[in-house]
Amino acid sequence: MFRIxxxxxxxxxxxxxxxxxxxxxxxxxxxxxxxxTPAEDEVPLQVWALDEASGELVAGLDGFTWGHWLHVGLLxxxxxxxxxxxxxxxxxxAEGMARAExxxxxxxxxxxxxxxxxxxxxxxxxxxxxxxxxxxGVTEYILAKRLG
Numbered sequence: 182m183f184r185i186x187x188x189x190x191x192x193x194x195x196x197x198x199x200x201x202x203x204x205x206x207x208x209x210x211x212x213x214x215x216x217x218t219p220a221e222d223e224v225p226l227q228v229w230a231l232d233e234a235s236g237e238l239v240a241g242l243d244g245f246t247w248g249h250w251l252h253v254g255l256l257x258x259x260x261x262x263x264x265x266x267x268x269x270x271x272x273x274x275a276e277g278m279a280r281a282e283x284x285x286x287x288x289x290x291x292x293x294x295x296x297x298x299x300x301x302x303x304x305x306x307x308x309x310x311x312x313x314x315x316x317x318g319v320t321e322y323i324l325a326k327r328l329g
Contacts, residue, residue, distance in 0.1 A: 215248055219283070223247045226278060228271045230262075242271040244290075251279035251328070253290035256297075268297075272304060280328045287327055294320040 206213040215221045223245045230240035239262050244253040253275065258268045279285035290306070292298050298308070301324050310323035 220247065220249050224283065226251065226275055226283075228274045228278075230258075230267055230271060240267045240271055242275050244275060246279050246283045246285050249285050249287065251276060251283075251285045251288040253288065256290070268300065269304060276326075276328055285328060287325060289323065289325045291321055291323050294322065298322045298324070 202212075202216075206216055224247070226242075226244050226246055228242040229238060231237065232239050238259075240258040241255070242253060243255040244251060246252070253272070256268060256272060258271075276288055279288065288306075289309075290301065292301060302308075304326070306324035306326045308322050309325045312321040312323075315321045
């Protein structure tokens with residue numbers, strides 16, 4: 182018999198992750214080859230744009246590298262600075278760091294239909310997946326790019 186619990190438990194989360202990694206490495210030569218390399222761990226990657234006078238955050242990118250991929254989680258530019266190339270500069274800087282400093286060959290991200298799928302396409306990203314009604318009435322796009 183089993184007891185099912187639903188509370189948040191960080192220690193169990195860590196054990197769960199370790200056990201899944203062990204299982205994945207046992208079933209995939211690619212995942213096994215990552216073990217013990219710098220690409221095995223998620224390493225944060227952040228790029229910030231600050232107003233020189235005030236120090237205020239005007240744009241930022243938050244992501245991580247793992248498995249020779251850059252995964253962009255958040256990219257935001259203040260309305261007053263949109264259309265000036267700032268988002269492109271942040272993304273290009275993150276891609277360059279991921280490629281040159283961390284050996285990444287690819288990048289991926291997710292965006293909703295009302296956000297910026299066309300912006301990412303102009304920078305060489307291709308739609309590789311979509312999730313309709315996530316949340317209801319919105320389409321999420323998954324985009325990827327080979328880093329040159």
